[in-house]
Amino acid sequence: MKIDIKVPEVGESVREAVLAEWYARSGDRVRKDQILFLLETDKVTLEISAEADGILEILVPTGETVSIGAVVGTLETTAEGAKTVPGDTGKRETTKEMGEAAPPPPKPERKLEPPAVPHEGKEPPSESKSDHTMPPSVRKLVEEKGIDPSRISGTGPGGRLTRGDVLLYLEESSPASEAAEAPAPLPEQPSAETGKTRPLQPRDAEPGSGLPEESTSRKPMTPIRRRIAERLLEARQNTAMLTTFNEIDMTRVKELRSRFQDDFKARHGISLGIMSFFIKAALAALKEIPEVNAFIEGQDIVYHHYYHVGVAIGGERGLVVPVIRHADRLGFAQLEQAIVDFVKKIQENRLQLSDLEGGTFTISNGGVFGSLLSTPILNTPQSGILGLHKMEDRPVVMDGQIVIRPMMYVAFSYDHRLIDGREAVTFLKRIKEGVEHPERLMLEI
The missing domain is CATH 3.30.559.10 (Chloramphenicol acetyltransferase-like domain)
Known part of the structure; x- marks a missing residue:
């Protein structure tokens, strides 16, 4: 059985929203109450959760403007598709509808990058916190700072880490003398093929100047x-x-x-x-x-x-x-x-x-x-x-x-x-x- 994933009502004055980010991919097996996507309106941002266990199919990509009530994806909740066999080591069962087609490859594990400058006495980051306990923005911050998320106590729903948890940990545990800034990413430039921004490449900079040569980037304002x-x-x-x-x-x-x-x-x-x-x-x-x-x-x-x-x-x-x-x-x-x-x-x-x-x-x-x-x-x-x-x-x-x-x-x-x-x-x-x-x-x- 398929369940439609719809854009919920968020207020009488709100008629549309932007699907800001998907937290999973088509073909991923998701659990009930797992955060699926981020919805951004002109007043608030909301994280929308799964209503049941199942396999996700995305119908509307990230960045699209959607109307309230629009269907942006589906969940396949059949017994074979929504549950994992006990002792499963990574293989996925296929539903009757999927026939004998090979299951999609498992999502590669995300590894944290080490800090730009090693900190004496600190252990390298581990992967003890699952992606489900860290929203993408928090996961990005953890990776940028090169810290071990298992050292941080999450205060969000279900023990999820929040950005505030990470910032508080950095403030309390990292002396100012240890702070090492990673090299700043190069600015983004519009891509001629897609119109979307892309990272500025070294060839776009004037040789020997260390600065971009009249480079600009453009992106739409958020609601x-x-x-x-x-x-x-x-x-x-x-x-x-x-x-x-x-x-x-x-x-x-x-x-x-x-x-x-x-x-x-x-x-x-x-x-x-x-x-x-x-x-x-x-x-x-x-x-x-x-x-x-x-x-x-x-x-x-x-x-x-x-x-x-x-x-x-x-x-x-x-x-x-x-x-x-x-x-x-x-x-x-x-x-x-x-x-x-x-x-x-x-x-x-x-x-x-x-x-x-x-x-x-x-x-x-x-x-x-x-x-x-x-x-x-x-x-x-x-x-x-x-x-x-x-x-x-x-x-x-x-x-x-x-x-x-x-x-x-x-x-x-x-x-x-x-x-x-x-x-x-x-x-x-x-x-x-x-x-x-x-x-x-x-x-x-």
């Missing part, structure tokens, strides 16, 4: 990147956006985190970050300046009497803003847990459209990438967005003395059609007061 571009352009064209700045002394937050981090983690099972402090401070400011939690619709101002805070998170395919609903009802630990859960969903391509809808205010932390100062663009139709930046020690004057303090620049972009300068400055000052004196957040004063 998510197109959607990001549309929304950013819409925000610039349809709002009167203005940004105000301030700086915050992070001393008290650092002291609280250092003093109570162990107890907080022991009790709640999660680390205390800085984002929960800013969310709490923003909630207090939103309640004082309700226009920031509102938006313009035609000739009306629509006020929200609830607080759904979006937190911008960078993924492999672009920036997404999952929403923490009714953030004002949550404590510090619940806010931190919500952020961690969203990060895992993004890494594992499990983010749903419902996770992205309904936000009333957004916070974006460019400091995690090293940004010192920037002007965030509104996440329309919202009227305000708070931008956080890198925390660094700087000399400041306090009580007539020059002292060193951990300081952070913050930026508040807002729609000037709805929010006046006085309200915008007051809003940012309230956030500054809340973070510099976190006791006010805890006492709600």
Whole structure:
């Protein structure tokens, strides 16, 4: 019996998607719940699993745009085709439909490449983790870094490794002095035969220059990147956006985190970050300046009497803003847990459209990438967005003395059609007061 593999419904507003990547090949024997392919829409990416054991037949190749409900492949689930004989050593049974045709050759084992520069005291990579426990993007990262996946504990479904697991392992186990960058791959060039990109060949470079000779490459924008571009352009064209700045002394937050981090983690099972402090401070400011939690619709101002805070998170395919609903009802630990859960969903391509809808205010932390100062663009139709930046020690004057303090620049972009300068400055000052004196957040004063 054959089961059609269809593109699932992912949201009322989504009518088509791009089949970004197949994780198996035609003729491969797959298991129930094994990830088959990656689906990319203009808002989220999703991994689609097999409904049953069977032999895969691919009908739509990678890179094609498909409609919701379209059949992209089939699974042959007959008893002979879907199950492996006990003690099977690699031979495949053939179904009646396949006749006496020879079975497709087994998928060659993927071996990890050794690191570019051997690391003293480290064992060579092994193949103890199967391909099924590592999505392609994670497998590629493991191969590039030349690390042994068996040393890493997977936090994804069924013990699968996620990109975050690998990056955390590298951060915790590899000193900076050991980091050895592999030679950068040559840029890609369009192929005359297929129109697709191909790696730039050495002959394309000017002899002796070490640089490509006027080489370019072209590839289509992904649906998510197109959607990001549309929304950013819409925000610039349809709002009167203005940004105000301030700086915050992070001393008290650092002291609280250092003093109570162990107890907080022991009790709640999660680390205390800085984002929960800013969310709490923003909630207090939103309640004082309700226009920031509102938006313009035609000739009306629509006020929200609830607080759904979006937190911008960078993924492999672009920036997404999952929403923490009714953030004002949550404590510090619940806010931190919500952020961690969203990060895992993004890494594992499990983010749903419902996770992205309904936000009333957004916070974006460019400091995690090293940004010192920037002007965030509104996440329309919202009227305000708070931008956080890198925390660094700087000399400041306090009580007539020059002292060193951990300081952070913050930026508040807002729609000037709805929010006046006085309200915008007051809003940012309230956030500054809340973070510099976190006791006010805890006492709600």
